[in-house]
Amino acid sequence: MASNDKPIxxxxxxxxxxxxxxxxxxxNDKPRLARLRTAWKESWQEGGFLYQRWDELxxxxxxDWHEIAAWIKTAGLLTGxxxxxxxxxxxxxxxxxTLKGLSALPASTAGDGSGLWGTVDHPIRLFLADxxxxxxxxxxxxxxxxxxxxxxxxxxxxxxxxGARIAxxxxxxxxxxxxxxxxPAGGRATATGLAALMWALASIFAxxxxxxxxxxxxxxxxxxxxxxxxxxxxxxxxxxxDDNGFGDEPDNVHPLQx
Numbered sequence: 375m376a377s378n379d380k381p382i383x384x385x386x387x388x389x390x391x392x393x394x395x396x397x398x399x400x401x402n403d404k405p406r407l408a409r410l411r412t413a414w415k416e417s418w419q420e421g422g423f424l425y426q427r428w429d430e431l432x433x434x435x436x437x438d439w440h441e442i443a444a445w446i447k448t449a450g451l452l453t454g455x456x457x458x459x460x461x462x463x464x465x466x467x468x469x470x471x472t473l474k475g476l477s478a479l480p481a482s483t484a485g486d487g488s489g490l491w492g493t494v495d496h497p498i499r500l501f502l503a504d505x506x507x508x509x510x511x512x513x514x515x516x517x518x519x520x521x522x523x524x525x526x527x528x529x530x531x532x533x534x535x536x537g538a539r540i541a542x543x544x545x546x547x548x549x550x551x552x553x554x555x556x557x558p559a560g561g562r563a564t565a566t567g568l569a570a571l572m573w574a575l576a577s578i579f580a581x582x583x584x585x586x587x588x589x590x591x592x593x594x595x596x597x598x599x600x601x602x603x604x605x606x607x608x609x610x611x612x613x614x615x616d617d618n619g620f621g622d623e624p625d626n627v628h629p630l631q632x
Contacts, residue, residue: 472522494569497556498549504556524549531580542580546573 417424430443439447499517506513524545530538550569557565 490568493561493565494549494553494572497553497565501552501556520549528576528580531577532582534583539581539584542577546570546577549573 416422419425427445430446434442434446498520499513502516502520503513506516523541527538527542527545531542550566550573553569554562554566
């Protein structure tokens with residue numbers, strides 16, 4: 375067995391488990407860094423890998439879908455799918471939290487129904503409370519959901535969202551039906567008419583910019599036929615007369631003479 379005894383202060387000592395192993399001399403990393411730096415610079419030069427990828431990214435903003443590089447399409451699709459999954463998951467959490475919060479709302483009083491707003495709001499509260507008695511949901515949750523639907527439809531309609539405007543129309547029709555159903559028989563028409571007027575005033579903001587005038591797009595025809603007028607005259611020429619031996623030969627024909 376080889377001995378690794380080294381002199382210490384002029385004296386030799388035996389091997390020990392506390393002795394540190396001798397490390398090989400360190401390699402010089404400068405050539406490797408120099409090669410990496412050179413490769414990085416060459417990849418950004420014209421014709422290099424990174425130069426071509428950057429050029430493809432620059433051209434993607436002005437090119438057609440079929441002209442975009444495949445790796446850009448793949449990255450875009452994966453990013454879009456990831457964002458959609460995140461949005462759906464977030465929307466599911468928000469919807470679940472909102473519905474749980476609406477279900478946990480305490481019961482609210484129906485109010486005395488005084489004033490213009492009370493004339494419309496009081497029948498709605500009574501209608502929802504009567505329907506909630508047959509459902510497994512609190513009347514306050516139904517009333518809060520009704521208010522939330524109207525608010526979102528109003529904001530979306532103001533932003534000119536077609537789906538929100540459809541929801542706003544359904545919201546108004548359902549509201550008028552609830553007011554008509556739960557209002558007293560003597561003032562049912564007045565309460566419903568007042569609710570219709572309030573809904574019409576709010577529709578000024580929800581349906582802004584909406585017009586019933588048809589939109590006509592005048593586009594020039596893609597195919598423009600070319601007309602080349604020409605005059606064609608079809609004339610029938612008479613057939614030449616047959617030589618029947620009656621002296622109809624022309625004068626410039628003479629017999630052959632020797």
